[in-house]
Amino acid sequence: xxxxxxxxxxxxxxxxxxxxxxxxxxxxxxxxxxxxxxxxxxxxxxxxxxxxxxxxxxxxxxxxxxxxxxxxxxxxxxxxxxxxxxxxxxxxxxxxxxxxxxxxxxxxxxxxxxxxxxxxxxxxxxxxxxxxxxxxxxxxxxxxxxxxxxxxxxxxxxxxxxxxxxxxxxxxxxxxxxxxxxxxxxxxxxxxxxxxxxxxxxxxxxxxxxxxxxxxxxxxxxxxxxxxxxxxxxxxxxxxxxxxxxxxxxxxxxxxxxxxxxxxxxxxxxxxxxxxxxxxxxxxxxxxxxxxxxxxxxxxxxxxxxxxxxxxxxxxxxxxxxxxxxxxxxxxxxxxxxxxxxxxxxxxxxxxxxxxxxxxxxxxxxxxxxxxxxxxxxxxxx
Numbered sequence: 264x265x266x267x268x269x270x271x272x273x274x275x276x277x278x279x280x281x282x283x284x285x286x287x288x289x290x291x292x293x294x295x296x297x298x299x300x301x302x303x304x305x306x307x308x309x310x311x312x313x314x315x316x317x318x319x320x321x322x323x324x325x326x327x328x329x330x331x332x333x334x335x336x337x338x339x340x341x342x343x344x345x346x347x348x349x350x351x352x353x354x355x356x357x358x359x360x361x362x363x364x365x366x367x368x369x370x371x372x373x374x375x376x377x378x379x380x381x382x383x384x385x386x387x388x389x390x391x392x393x394x395x396x397x398x399x400x401x402x403x404x405x406x407x408x409x410x411x412x413x414x415x416x417x418x419x420x421x422x423x424x425x426x427x428x429x430x431x432x433x434x435x436x437x438x439x440x441x442x443x444x445x446x447x448x449x450x451x452x453x454x455x456x457x458x459x460x461x462x463x464x465x466x467x468x469x470x471x472x473x474x475x476x477x478x479x480x481x482x483x484x485x486x487x488x489x490x491x492x493x494x495x496x497x498x499x500x501x502x503x504x505x506x507x508x509x510x511x512x513x514x515x516x517x518x519x520x521x522x523x524x525x526x527x528x529x530x531x532x533x534x535x536x537x538x539x540x541x542x543x544x545x546x547x548x549x550x551x552x553x554x555x556x557x558x559x560x561x562x563x564x565x566x567x568x569x570x571x572x573x574x575x576x577x578x579x580x581x582x583x584x585x586x587x588x589x590x591x592x593x594x595x596x597x598x599x600x601x602x603x604x605x606x607x608x609x610x611x612x613x614x615x616x617x618x619x620x621x622x623x624x625x626x627x628x629x630x631x632x633x634x635x636x637x638x639x640x641x642x643x644x645x
Contacts, residue, residue, distance in 0.1 A: 271302060282309045289344035291337065298333035299340055305329070316350055321542035321615075325607045334610065335584065338618025347624070348534070381438075381460035387601075388439070390593035391586050395441035396466075399498035399528065400579040400627045404645075409585040412578070417445040420495060422644045423571070423631050424524050426450040430492040433457070433518050435484045435511075436499020439466050443477040453477075455491070457484050484514055493526075494519045500529035500559075504552050508562035516566045521634055525567065530579070531556055531626040547612050553625065567632035570641035576626035583617035 271294050283293055292300045293309075303309075305328035311319030323329060331337040341347060389396055393413040401412030402419050420442060426432070428451030434443050437456025440463075446452050453476040458464055467479030480487075484499075494515050503511045515525050535555035544551060563569065590609060598606070619625045631641060 271304065278313065279309050282313065285346055285349075286341075289340040289346055291340050299331060299336040301337060302330045303328070313350060316541065317347070317543075317615075318541035318545065321546065321608075321611055324611050325546075325604055327607065334614040335587075335617040335621070338615045339621040340618075342619055342622035342624045345624075348537070381458075381463055383462075385439070385462050385466050387597060390596070391589045395445065396439040397441040398438050400530075400575070401582045401585075402575060403578045403581050404575075409582070409589075412582065412585075413441070414445070417442055418449070419644065420497065420526055420528065420629070421446050421450050423629070424493045424495065424526055426452050426493065428452065431455070432493045432495060433487070433489070433491040435487075435494065435496040435515070436502070437463070437467075437479065438498070439463050440470050440477055440479065442495065442497055444470055444475055447475045447477055452493075455480060455489070457482055457487060459483060485510060487514060487518055489518060490520055491518055492520055492523050494523065495526045495528075497526075497528040498530075500527060501551050501553055502548065503554075504550065505554070505558055508554065508558055512562045512566050516634065519634060523634070524570070524637075525632045527559075527628075527630045527632065529554060529559075529628055529630075531559075531576075531628045533624065533626070543612070546608055556628070559628075559630070563632060567634060568636040569630060570633055570637055571629075571631040571643050573629040573645065574626050575629075576620055576623065579620040579625070579627050580617050583613050583620065587613040587617070 279293070286293065286301070290299070294300070294302055301308075305323075305326075308320075308323045308329045311323050313319075315322075385396075388398065392398055393401075393409045395410075395413060395417075397413040397417065400416065401409060402416035403412045404415065406412035406415050424432070426446055430450075430452045432443070432446060432452050432454045434440075434454055434456040437443055437454075437458050440454075440456055443454035443456050447454055455478045456467065457480050458467075459481070461481065464479045464481040467477070470477055471479070496515070500511070515527075519525050530553050532553040532555050535557055539552045560569075587610070590613065594606060616625070620627075633641070
C-alpha cells in the first residue's frame with residue numbers, strides 16, 4: 264500500500280473557491296474529513312483538473328499531489344453530479360478533434376494496446392482476476408464471489424448463443440481464453456480466438472496442451488475470413504474505434520453462418536458526442552473508445568437483426584471492486600517490479616471506473632444479433 268502524505272495544502276484563490284462550489288454540488292469538500300473528500304497535498308491540483316480535466320486530475324494523483332481515502336466514492340459523487348460533463352477544458356480540444364478525425368485504431372495501431380496493457384504480464388493479471396483470468400464484467404445476479412460471477416457470465420453467454428456440441432465458435436478478442444475454455448468444457452464446442460497480445464497467445468498454448476479444442480490466433484480481427492456457427496466478442500469492442508465500427512460488424516457478418524448468432528459484450532456510454540477519456544487513453548487503453556448505443560446501431564444497419572439487449576452495467580462496479588481487492592492483496596509481490604507510480608495509476612484506474620459504473624455514467628451491454636432474424640423469435644435468456 265502507499266504511504267500517505269500528512270501535510271495538507273490549503274488553497275485560497277478565486278479558482279479554488281469556484282472549484283469548492285462545484286465540488287459542493289457533488290457533496291465533496293476540499294480537505295474535508297469524510298472518506299470521499301479530496302485531500303490536497305501540493306499546489307496546482309485544482310488548476311490542472313480545470314484546465315486538463317481527467318488527464319490533469321489523474322496525473323496529479325499519480326504524483327501523489329492529492330488523495331481520497333474512498334477514491335471510488337469520490338468519483339461516484341463527482342459523476343453522479345455530472346461534473347465531468349460540465350468541465351470542458353480548451354486544452355483538450357485537440358484530443359477531441361484527433362479522436363474524431365484520425366483513425367486511431369487502424370490495423371497498425373491495433374497492436375499497441377496489446378503491447379502496453381495486455382502484455383504487462385500473465386502473473387500480474389492472474390493475481391488480480393478470477394481463477395479463469397476473465398478480464399470483463401462478471402454477472403452477479405446469483406453470485407457470492409468473483410469466481411462465481413465470472414462463471415455465471417460465461418454460462419450466460421453460452422446460453423444466449425444456444426451453443427450445442429460440435430459447433431465452431433469465433434471469439435474476437437479472446438483474452439486469456441476464459442470463454443473458449445468454458446464453452447469447450449461445458450458445451451462441447453470448438454473455438455478459435457483472436458488476440459493482439461503475445462502474452463495472451465502464449466498463455467493460450469497452455470490451454471491447447473490440456474487437450475481443449477481451442478485455438479489462439481495472434482491476428483487482427485480484420486484479417487479473419489473463416490466462417491463459424493457462432494461469433495462472440497466479449498470486452499474487445501472498446502478497442503475498435505468509431506471509424507472501424509462498420510468494418511468490425513462486416514467482419515462479424517462474413518464470419519457468421521447465415522443461421523448463426525453473434526453476441527457482442529461491450530462497455531457503453533450515454534452521450535455519443537463525448538471524446539475518449541484522455542487519461543485512460545494515455546495510461547491504460549491507448550487508442551480505445553467507449554461506444555454509444557446509437558453508433559453501434561448505425562454500424563449494424565442492414566447487416567444484423569437485433570434480437571436482444573441486456574444491460575447489467577451496475578455489475579461492473581462490483582467486478583472492479585473485487586479486482587481492486589485482489590490487486591491490493593497481491594501488490595507486495597509486484598511492488599518492486601512495477602513501482603509506486605504504477606500502483607497509484609492502477610488504483611486510480613480501477614476505482615475511478617468503479618465510481619463511473621456506480622454513477623451509471625457507463626453501462627455494460629450484451630447484444631444478441633442474427634443475420635436474418637430468428638424464426639419465431641429469439642427466446643430471451645437471463
